Amino acid sequence: MSTPASELMDADSSERAAQTTQKSPTQFVEDDKVRHDAKSESSQVLYEPLSEDRLEIRIIDLEPSTDYHSEIHCRLRKFSLLEVKYGNPSLFCLEALSYTWGNDAALTNVVVNGQRTRTTRNLEAFLRHRRETHEKVILWVDAICINQNDPQDKNSQIPKMNMIYGFASKLTIWLGPDSDDSSLAMETLVKLGCGAPYDKMPLLERNKVTALQKLLTRPWWTRT
Secondary structure: OOOOHHHHHHHHHHHHHHHHHOOOHHHHHHHHHHHHHHHHHHHHHHOOOOOOOOOEEEEEEEOOOOOOOOOOEEEEEEEEOHHHHOOOHHHOOOEEEEOOOOOOOOEEEEEEOOEEEEEEHHHHHHHHHHOOOOOOEEEEOHHHHOOOOOHHHHHHHHHHHHHHHHHOOEEEEOOOOOOOOHHHHHHHHHHHHHOOOOOOOOOOOHHHHHHHHHHOOOHHHHOO
């Protein structure tokens, strides 16, 4: 029994298609190089060179949004610390963030200068929580303000962190999103801190003690 011509054509077409989709090892290497070059080029565009003489750093304008769930947009720009060191420090309305990076395997996107940039979910959660509805927030966050793919940029910027935190008008510690009764733990701490001086620690309900224990064992407390 002969095979219909249409099936022969289909089989022949499938064979050609399979041949065209197969890649040689050289092609895989070239594809990886293209992806790496594209990533490097994107970082170079996003991270403009900084002047050491002017003690330049990068800071973030966190753009406002009335929609809590909308995509995070930031503007990364250069700033000279000399303007603070020899100018008016009170005009430097910068909020510096202290946090833990979290799980590097759990990444998500934020938009920086129009480019989608990979970041940890813990940082994205902070940016979403901190974002205002109508006003921008000026931030310094190491994961975004320093080019993590450029050792030279890291070697230049990391030594400036003491100055950045020292000049910042506000330091924010992000322990993580609300979970494990953390709101109850924070309320309890506020009440304890606002009360009269204690001869000894007042007795607390079990649920408050548990909430405090979970809050005080979050990764930020043992970060290195």
